[in-house]
Amino acid sequence: MQLVTTILLDGLIDASWIFIVAVGLTLIFGVLNVLNLAHGNFYAIGAYVAATVAGWYYASGDNPPAFGLVLMLGSSMLVAGILGPLLERGLLRFLYERDEVILVLVTYALFLILEDATKLIWGVNPYYAYDPYSLFGDLKVYGLTYVGYDLMLIVFAIFAGIILWLGLNRTKSGKLVLAVIHDRDMSSALGINVTRIFVIAFTIGVFLAAIGGAITAPKISVQPGLAVTVVLLSFAVVVIGGLGSIEGAAIAALVVGLSRSLAIHLWPSAELFIVYLVMALMLAIKPQGMFGAVQLRKI
Amino acid sequence: MTNTKIILAATATLAALLALGPFLPGWATFLGAVALAKGITALGLVVMLRSGLLSFGQGLFYCVGGYGAGLLMLWGDVTNAVVLVIAGGLSGLVAGLLIGPLLAGYRKIFFATLTLALSMLVHGALTKADILGGSDGLNLRPPTFFGLEQTTGLSPVFAIYALACVIAVASACLLRIHFRSVRGLLSLGVKDNEIRVEYLGTSVRRAIFENYVVAAFLAGMGGALNALVLGHIDPELAFWTTSGEFVFVAILAGQVSVVAIFVASILLELVRSFSSQHFPNAWQMTLGIFMLTVILFMPNGIGALLQRRRGSKIAQGEAP
Numbered sequence: 001m002q003l004v005t006t007i008l009l010d011g012l013i014d015a016s017w018i019f020i021v022a023v024g025l026t027l028i029f030g031v032l033n034v035l036n037l038a039h040g041n042f043y044a045i046g047a048y049v050a051a052t053v054a055g056w057y058y059a060s061g062d063n064p065p066a067f068g069l070v071l072m073l074g075s076s077m078l079v080a081g082i083l084g085p086l087l088e089r090g091l092l093r094f095l096y097e098r099d100e101v102i103l104v105l106v107t108y109a110l111f112l113i114l115e116d117a118t119k120l121i122w123g124v125n126p127y128y129a130y131d132p133y134s135l136f137g138d139l140k141v142y143g144l145t146y147v148g149y150d151l152m153l154i155v156f157a158i159f160a161g162i163i164l165w166l167g168l169n170r171t172k173s174g175k176l177v178l179a180v181i182h183d184r185d186m187s188s189a190l191g192i193n194v195t196r197i198f199v200i201a202f203t204i205g206v207f208l209a210a211i212g213g214a215i216t217a218p219k220i221s222v223q224p225g226l227a228v229t230v231v232l233l234s235f236a237v238v239v240i241g242g243l244g245s246i247e248g249a250a251i252a253a254l255v256v257g258l259s260r261s262l263a264i265h266l267w268p269s270a271e272l273f274i275v276y277l278v279m280a281l282m283l284a285i286k287p288q289g290m291f292g293a294v295q296l297r298k299i
Numbered sequence: 300m301t302n303t304k305i306i307l308a309a310t311a312t313l314a315a316l317l318a319l320g321p322f323l324p325g326w327a328t329f330l331g332a333v334a335l336a337k338g339i340t341a342l343g344l345v346v347m348l349r350s351g352l353l354s355f356g357q358g359l360f361y362c363v364g365g366y367g368a369g370l371l372m373l374w375g376d377v378t379n380a381v382v383l384v385i386a387g388g389l390s391g392l393v394a395g396l397l398i399g400p401l402l403a404g405y406r407k408i409f410f411a412t413l414t415l416a417l418s419m420l421v422h423g424a425l426t427k428a429d430i431l432g433g434s435d436g437l438n439l440r441p442p443t444f445f446g447l448e449q450t451t452g453l454s455p456v457f458a459i460y461a462l463a464c465v466i467a468v469a470s471a472c473l474l475r476i477h478f479r480s481v482r483g484l485l486s487l488g489v490k491d492n493e494i495r496v497e498y499l500g501t502s503v504r505r506a507i508f509e510n511y512v513v514a515a516f517l518a519g520m521g522g523a524l525n526a527l528v529l530g531h532i533d534p535e536l537a538f539w540t541t542s543g544e545f546v547f548v549a550i551l552a553g554q555v556s557v558v559a560i561f562v563a564s565i566l567l568e569l570v571r572s573f574s575s576q577h578f579p580n581a582w583q584m585t586l587g588i589f590m591l592t593v594i595l596f597m598p599n600g601i602g603a604l605l606q607r608r609r610g611s612k613i614a615q616g617e618a619p
Contacts, residue, residue, distance in 0.1 A: 109587040
């Protein structure tokens with residue numbers, strides 16, 4: 001029973017931050033039709049900025065510890081507010097007319113550039129932001145001690161998912177975004193400012209990646225190489241869930257999180273490739289993913 | 300160009316490349332061999348791109364080819380470079396035959412993601428396979444060339460460069476002829492409209508499968524050549540960033556010229572070695588900026604530049 005609980009909880013904790021990052025990727029794909037290979041870099045930059053902010057805040061001594069976490073989360077807004085409009089307006093918008101392959105390649109180039117840029121700014125030594133990790137104390141679950149912060153991540157992810165779902169389905173601007181996802185040309189013909197929706201959706205996508213980085217920063221050592229693994233994890237989630245689907249991303253994040261924790265506890269050597277195995281199996285059985293739309297063939 | 304002219308041009312190119320070899324400095328021969336190995340792999344990508352499919356996991360076959368050749372050397376005690384490269388190509392071919400039927404049913408982003416997933420699967424499995432060296436990979440011994448290196452004092456790097464030249468020119472020449480044949484042109488039709496091609500009485504699935512297997516064979520040979528030049532194989536060969544480079548070479552070259560693929564590959568290797576020497580902390584950034592510049596300012600790739608020159612010659616009344 002203890003093992004089952006451990007696997008379930010570890011899987012849930014993993015799934016929570018993966019979901020937040022992946023849902024950003026799926027939003028960007030849904031609206032802009034760009035498969036963003038630089039998404040992991042936004043996560044990494046979010047984590048670095050949060051760790052730096054935490055470093056400054058906690059170094060100065062007797063500040064209230066909880067506010068540090070708020071600052072870290074707020075720093076992701078700054079990251080998204082700068083990077084989102086800059087990259088969408090400054091680069092991507094010139095390329096929407098081109099083949100989708102070219103856009104993948106552009107984000108690959110961005111991945112390479114941002115990878116070195118983070119190293120040039122923050123160096124190669126790890127950053128730690130462990131102070132907020134003890135904010136929520138420890139909790140006993142079935143005789144196992146869990147760090148409260150980890151369990152809060154689950155709550156945070158559910159909260160983020162609900163906000164995003166409500167924002168998209170119950171607000172006017174959200175419905176406009178859904179209209180653009182459904183049919184870009186028609187929305188534009190109906191007078192929706194598609195350009196604005198593009199900037200906003202891309203910025204929110206970057207924000208979700210960055211906040212994913214900020215909330216995981218206290219759990220990990222922030223160091224080079226984060227981007228390359230995170231982008232593939234969120235990529236797998238998006239593919240399994242169906243490109244552009246938020247509900248799909250939520251369930252797929254659970255699948256990915258649980259399969260990873262299953263592998264770690266029962267078959268450790270499979271940890272690295274279990275995600276790709278699930279992804280390949282999913283693609284082999286249902287290529288459009290769990291919630292993806294079936295595409296029509298042209299005649 | 301007629302087929303005879305293509306073969307003559309290829310022979311002349313090969314002769315020129317081989318004659319040039321001894322005058323090149325050591326680093327250039329090495330870089331040339333690596334660039335050709337990658338170019339051969341990217342050539343396979345162009346074969347698939349003609350039917351509208353982008354593989355983001357060609358590193359899989361590059362890796363399989365490298366390990367195929369490497370393991371034959373280490374476990375089978377075969378050191379002849381020609382045999383090893385053919386073995387690498389065949390390993391790629393077998394892997395292509397195995398997964399080709401599955402992939403032939405996929406298009407667009409699904410094809411790209413499934414190829415990516417499969418190559419990452421192999422990467423993950425190899426990292427954990429201790430018998431194959433795990434994440435460190437394996438070191439190879441220097442290959443032999445029918446004993447020529449002992450009798451003539453042939454330098455091993457030049458010998459691999461020569462072998463790479465022969466394979467690159469031969470495959471480019473054969474594919475150039477194939478691209479103009481009925482089956483080769485069929486790929487363009489598949490890209491344009493699959494249902495029409497089906498109604499013309501051919502199998503789209505089969506055409507895609509064939510292209511996929513050809514690409515796998517080429518990537519296998521490319522991987523084997525790369526393994527012999529570097530003397531090392533590791534799981535990174537199947538990592539998604541390796542595949543990304545092949546995609547870049549294929550896009551940089553465009554789809555109008557087979558020569559452009561090798562020009563693009565050499566250009567990429569030059570930029571990489573130049574930037575890693577001069578900006579050791581920012582070579583990836585240089586590579587990324589180079590890619591962006593090319594995509595933004597040369598939308599049709601290097602091949603279009605070559606084509607445009609040929610076009611202007613025709614306009615001036617010269618023979619094409």
